[in-house]
Amino acid sequence: MDFDDRLAPYAAHSAQGRGRQFAEAPAGSRSEFQRDRDRIIHSTAFRRLEYKTQVFLNHEGDLFRTRLTHSIEVAQIGRTLARSLQLNEDLVEAIALAHDLGHTPFGHVGQDVLNDCMRQHGGFEHNLQSLRVVDSLEEHYGAFDGLNLMFETREGILKHCSAANARGLGELGKRFLERSQPSLEAQLTNLADEIAYNNHDIDDGLRSGLITMAQMEEVDLFARHRRAVELAYPGLPGRRALYETSRRMITVMTADVVATSAERIAEAAPRSIDDVRASAPLIRFSDAMRVDTSALKRFLHANLYRHYQVNRMRVKASRIVGDLFDAFMKDPVLLPPDYQDNSGELTKQARKISDYIAGMTDRYAIREHRRIFSIDEL
């Protein structure tokens, strides 16, 4: 069965993929990348995304993005880009749904603290952890640990990687040492991620009241679209005006990536995915859009991600993660038996503790902290 008959020759074709670590018979009715996507959706780590922070903590409000809804938005934008460029939609969807599986509770601060804690033991990086989840931590199949995903899916999940870590990853790490590129599907998912969070963080920021519509006018890209909405629908009330603005922003960003990338692909004229890997990055924003999105990012950074109320949560969260790590390292007997390491090697025990903590949802980490440190909690 040819699943990829409408794809460009330089797309990632399922039948020509580099395969899985453990060979498996074809799935019949599904392509290999559809199968990967399905495995990701059925994984435990995927369900945990529902209770993990994107920017706002999960319990701060029911309508804020979580890692789960963020990942679904990335997949949606990614699929649109993929179809417009005749790239493999199934692979993009699989990468998008898996790209944040390795995130700790409480967003980036969790990773930073865990990385500090793990300094003597190889460090912690959420991107590498996503790969670790699909390669070994998921316990779903009789024949192997992890999800046994296709090379191309794993390549897309591993967005960045230090040279030191890349050396331990064999084929998958090679491109970070040789500075070659991943598939166009992987490149495209990175931009879909950026388009998704730049837009949904505006919505969440406004909803939280930490930033205002008036402040947003400082951002050129936003102000331009906001004015166009006002012209088309004078006096449109708050939330509808915002959504009308943000859907336009997503549309122009997506169209920009498609037009710019199509041009670059035409210039480079790759004939296969191998040509793609050997060429410069081909999926990108135009220079003008890059200027606009950088300004938007700077704004969100200064006014939302570093807002004092977000800082308070960040500091509290870092204390929770740090306390848990220290307590478990000092007394591994506090750990559930699966996470106790009996080899006597400190580094192995530390890695198990970081796997345990990274796997926690926000509320689980908060509860676990209480269970360990509060005399009133069992």
Ligand code: MG
């Ligand atoms: Mg993301």
